[in-house]
Amino acid sequence: MTLRRIFSFLFLLNILSCKTDSEILPSISKEDIQIKWPDYFPQPEYNFENNSLTKEGFYLGKKLFYDPILSKDSTISCGSCHQSFVAFAHADHKLSHGINNLQGIRNAPGLYNLIWQKSFFWDGGARHIELQPIAPIINPVEMGETIDHVVYKLRRNNAYKSLFNKAFMSDSITSQLLLKALAQFMGALISTNSKYDRYIQNPKMNPFTDDEKDGLALFENKCSSCHPAPLFTDGFFRNNGLDSTFIDSGRYRITNLPSDWGKFKVPSLRNVEVTYPYMHNGRFETLEQVLEHYNNGVLQSVTLDPLLRNGIALNNTEKRKIITFLKTLTDRDFIQDKRFSE
Amino acid sequence: MQRQHTLIFIILFIFFKMKSILKVSLITLIVIIGFSSCKKDRKIDVNTEDPSIDKPDNQEKFGTVSIVFSSKAGNSDLELDSVKYTNAHGDSLTISKFKYYLSNFKLIKDDGTVYKQEESYHLINRSNGKTYTVELENVPVGTYNSLNYLLGVDSARNTSGAQTGALDPALNMFWSWNQGYIFLLFEGTSPASQSFNQALSFHIGGFTLPYNCIRSISPSFGSQNVLVTEGHNSTIFVNTDVLKMFESPHLIKFSQVSESLGGAIGSSISDNAANMFSIASIQN
Numbered sequence: 050m051t052l053r054r055i056f057s058f059l060f061l062l063n064i065l066s067c068k069t070d071s072e073i074l075p076s077i078s079k080e081d082i083q084i085k086w087p088d089y090f091p092q093p094e095y096n097f098e099n100n101s102l103t104k105e106g107f108y109l110g111k112k113l114f115y116d117p118i119l120s121k122d123s124t125i126s127c128g129s130c131h132q133s134f135v136a137f138a139h140a141d142h143k144l145s146h147g148i149n150n151l152q153g154i155r156n157a158p159g160l161y162n163l164i165w166q167k168s169f170f171w172d173g174g175a176r177h178i179e180l181q182p183i184a185p186i187i188n189p190v191e192m193g194e195t196i197d198h199v200v201y202k203l204r205r206n207n208a209y210k211s212l213f214n215k216a217f218m219s220d221s222i223t224s225q226l227l228l229k230a231l232a233q234f235m236g237a238l239i240s241t242n243s244k245y246d247r248y249i250q251n252p253k254m255n256p257f258t259d260d261e262k263d264g265l266a267l268f269e270n271k272c273s274s275c276h277p278a279p280l281f282t283d284g285f286f287r288n289n290g291l292d293s294t295f296i297d298s299g300r301y302r303i304t305n306l307p308s309d310w311g312k313f314k315v316p317s318l319r320n321v322e323v324t325y326p327y328m329h330n331g332r333f334e335t336l337e338q339v340l341e342h343y344n345n346g347v348l349q350s351v352t353l354d355p356l357l358r359n360g361i362a363l364n365n366t367e368k369r370k371i372i373t374f375l376k377t378l379t380d381r382d383f384i385q386d387k388r389f390s391e
Numbered sequence: 392m393q394r395q396h397t398l399i400f401i402i403l404f405i406f407f408k409m410k411s412i413l414k415v416s417l418i419t420l421i422v423i424i425g426f427s428s429c430k431k432d433r434k435i436d437v438n439t440e441d442p443s444i445d446k447p448d449n450q451e452k453f454g455t456v457s458i459v460f461s462s463k464a465g466n467s468d469l470e471l472d473s474v475k476y477t478n479a480h481g482d483s484l485t486i487s488k489f490k491y492y493l494s495n496f497k498l499i500k501d502d503g504t505v506y507k508q509e510e511s512y513h514l515i516n517r518s519n520g521k522t523y524t525v526e527l528e529n530v531p532v533g534t535y536n537s538l539n540y541l542l543g544v545d546s547a548r549n550t551s552g553a554q555t556g557a558l559d560p561a562l563n564m565f566w567s568w569n570q571g572y573i574f575l576l577f578e579g580t581s582p583a584s585q586s587f588n589q590a591l592s593f594h595i596g597g598f599t600l601p602y603n604c605i606r607s608i609s610p611s612f613g614s615q616n617v618l619v620t621e622g623h624n625s626t627i628f629v630n631t632d633v634l635k636m637f638e639s640p641h642l643i644k645f646s647q648v649s650e651s652l653g654g655a656i657g658s659s660i661s662d663n664a665a666n667m668f669s670i671a672s673i674q675n
Contacts, residue, residue, distance in 0.1 A: 174568050176571075177551070177570070178552075180552065180570050183560050183567045183570070184567040184570070196560050196561040197563070200561055224559055225555040225559065228552075228560075305601075305602060
């Protein structure tokens with residue numbers, strides 16, 4: 050090595066060593082687990098800091114996600130309610146369905162692009178991707194377990210002993226490592242390859258039909274104040290007029306602020322074609338019903354979003370075109386990705 | 392980590408190639424550039440209000456300080472389940488669970504310099520013993536005239552991902568539905584309680600406004616001081632009086648308030664709980 054080479058090497062090391070969050074390149078990779086996103090995406094909220102994404106960690110997380118060992122009676126896994134072929138929503142279930150046929154109070158949302166989310170659940174009650182899984186594991190109507198007992202079961206399982214060891218170089222299985230492994234799997238669920246994305250990246254090569262173009266324009270005009278691209282959610286909590294009195298107090302449950310009554314997290318609309326039924330309580334079966342709601346079903350209440358005071362007038366052609374556009378947000382590669390499915 | 396690697400490379404390099412002053416000064420330049428480009432590095436510093444933190448360096452001399460917390464009900468040792476107590480309002484009660492988090496221990500010298508315990512998170516659970524001891528290591532010698540800690544877990548640690556040790560969620564001091572740590576957990580019974588089975592259940596937590604339940608505690612040393620001398624241990628004995636949770640400034644009547652999960656009541660109980668701690672004695 051010449052002196053100059055050594056200097057440039059040292060210099061590079063210095064630069065690398067000083068990378069802050071905002072400087073991370075839009076790609077995190079390790080062998081075949083590589084996550085990347087188009088440059089029109091913002092910086093993620095979760096950068097796998099203190100939990101570097103590895104192939105071993107990802108596959109351990111995947112095994113845990115699909116293993117009913119996390120539930121009390123070994124009947125329900127995360128994957129029971131979050132199915133890969135519907136972008137990790139719960140196919141055909143309005144409300145979640147846990148151990149002993151118990152029913153929850155909310156509709157299971159799709160799981161993708163979670164690393165861009167500031168909070169989780171319809172009411173934002175979970176604030177970190179690593180901590181979120183504690184809720185379903187200990188919820189009596191979901192998996193009905195205790196964290197302590199899950200860790201105990203995993204420790205007695207030889208296969209897990211060696212998998213945790215490989216993933217984290219640690220001889221002991223802890224709740225922390227369980228949660229980190231789940232976060233690696235869930236964090237790697239990235240959906241950025243819909244027809245819409247290909248169109249944005251290269252409209253000449255991947256053109257939209259006239260209806261899709263009209264639908265996009267209508268969407269930008271009428272919906273994107275709450276569902277803005279590229280995530281198709283602004284991440285805020287809003288009341289879109291589903292009810293005038295609230296059985297489920299929504300965001301209020303978390304903040305205790307009267308101004309948050311009946312507000313729920315604006316959901317992403319990526320893959321919305323397959324994540325039915327819709328809304329926090331699975332109120333609507335079809336996108337037609339959703340659009341009719343915005344057109345003519347918005348109910349007044351004190352916390353109703355000001356943008357929806359008069360609803361969103363839509364004629365039948367406009368509704369059809371918006372739905373045609375919404376279907377361009379379906380990411381078949383993601384839904385069919387073998388690395389993610391059971 | 393990577394920065395340490397860089398330094399090791401540089402040191403090795405100097406070691407082998409130290410011939411000309413030019414080369415050495417070039418290396419110095421690289422080191423300076425390296426460091427200055429790191430200014431943006433985020434530090435995990437939970438309490439930013441103390442710029443004067445004492446960082447041990449090699450010339451300094453150190454001692455240790457133990458802080459022994461004893462659970463009390465009034466003036467007597469707290470006994471779970473078996474003993475009937477009376478709160479300030481005159482309601483009778485028994486206590487079955489009493490646990491709380493203390494975090495971010497600091498000792499402050501008379502000149503204002505601050506010693507901070509690293510990774511300072513402690514779960515004190517009466518079911519695990521009558522006393523709990525916090526051991527402060529590597530405390531620079533000197534005269535300390537105040538002690539400060541948080542009742543609860545600082546907001547940063549409530550939101551920085553999966554934790555272990557005292558903060559392991561398996562310890563069941565973590566809320567899953569409105570995620571964050573339960574700072575103070577009290578369960579018992581009172582004939583005055585209107586809840587099912589005359590239960591008392593106060594699970595206090597929450598770190599966001601308007602009902603932030605974290606409290607900063609500085610129990611008074613009176614005229615005493617902690618004298619830290621080299622290689623020597625000093626002990627601070629602190630009493631935690633559980634009945635103070637219901638006394639002042641917000642007098643709690645169990646007929647009106649018998650349970651809480653944070654919120655406005657939680658915040659009032661935290662105000663009260665901040666007065667649970669008093670220094671019994673200091674042994675230097």
